[in-house]
Amino acid sequence: MSTPRIKVIIRCNRCGEKFTLRGRKDRGRVDTGFKQCLCSNDADFEIEEEPT
Numbered sequence: 001m002s003t004p005r006i007k008v009i010i011r012c013n014r015c016g017e018k019f020t021l022r023g024r025k026d027r028g029r030v031d032t033g034f035k036q037c038l039c040s041n042d043a044d045f046e047i048e049e050e051p052t
């Protein structure tokens with residue numbers, strides 16, 4: 001079984017910073033390795049998924 005690769009756009013709801021990451025979708029969960037924003041926010045994000 002292969003895990004499809006996707007592009008993930010993460011936008012911080014606190015400072016508005018945007019991050020574009022590559023991730024994998026694993027059983028409905030997106031795994032990007034993203035930990036936190038530059039502003040120390042680690043929970044309040046808007047996440048958008050795009051197929052590559």
Ligand SMILES: [Zn+2]
Pocket residue numbers: 012013014015016017037038039040041
């Ligand atoms: Zn931020």
